[in-house]
């Protein structure tokens with residue numbers, strides 16, 4: 001993923017003190033050696049949009065459409081998110097981060113949306129830090145009037161987090177919607193913003209903010225489905241980034257994929273997985289979805305439906321899954337490619353498997369893989385997964401805690417179960 005280095009058929013990656021210092025064929029160094037013969041060594045995936053606190057709600061909204069998800073998660077005092085305790089947040093974030101790591105994702109942008117009290121926020125950060133993942137924590141207001149602690153000044157509590165520091169692998173940002181006060185606060189604190197721009201109307205709101213100087217390269221827009229051409233011009237002009245969640249967006253029926261307009265306007269684009277309550281964090285699936293949706297759009301257009309799209313290559317989507325995601329996470333100076341000077345976030349994929357060998361085309365081989373090929377994972381030079389297993393993690397204890405969390409959340413919310421709009425589809 002580093003254009004100056006290219007793709008080495010055989011090579012070594014030397015990491016010192018968590019930093020990549022060389023990527024060359026046949027390096028010799030006094031170092032611990034991880035033998036990666038028959039493997040593909042590449043930068044870890046960067047998940048540029050995720051709500052990890054939802055891990056205990058896995059697949060709850062598998063068949064939901066956008067309105068079901070919105071109503072059952074956030075609308076009304078019985079909604080599921082409003083039933084979260086700090087402990088639920090902790091296990092969701094910890095379990096979600098482990099799941100990302102095991103799947104080869106070394107960096108995640110986490111939009112908590114569950115900061116009901118300072119304890120909720122601290123629990124989220126504790127879970128993230130314990131996992132060892134690299135994270136951009138997008139501190140986000142909860143929806144509406146549901147902060148149980150009336151003294152809790154949200155989003156001003158970000159100042160406390162900035163003051164206390166978030167740990168060596170965790171960066172701070174603001175989220176999660178298009179809001180001029182939030183955008184002003186981000187300028188005040190010089191933090192990036194990750195803002196959901198779900199549809200054309202939110203895009204039009206954005207256009208009002210440009211004259212105030214609130215838009216710039218520190219912004220990442222999430223989803224960006226069906227935006228006006230003028231909004232895309234604005235996104236390109238102001239140097240912003242875009243994160244698309246191909247599978248979650250299409251599962252919820254949100255609209256037309258933003259890949260082509262992002263490419264047309266030369267906007268850096270990365271992938272996100274949104275929430276496991278909807279669909280998987282598996283980045284191999286994300287890449288395949290982006291690839292096939294984009295190419296499927298060509299035939300659709302040729303047959304008289306939909307806008308014109310151009311084919312993407314397997315290398316294009318692999319770049320979006322790594323360097324593009326790092327750009328969208330505002331971390332491309334640290335991660336996203338195996339470049340000397342960047343941090344040692346590296347994954348080792350087993351290519352001597354029935355779904356991968358023989359390797360005639362490396363990006364194509366990766367796109368045929370799945371998470372079972374993710375053998376070794378390093379974050380900041382530290383091995384967090386080795387020989388196919390997370391290091392030092394009691395998985396049964398994590399799964400038990402998540403099950404207890406799910407039971408409590410469903411009991412306290414009354415388990416909203418009527419999929420209002422999906423019913424119409426039979």
Ligand SMILES: [Zn+2]
Nearest residue numbers: 051111196274
């Ligand atoms: Zn989201």
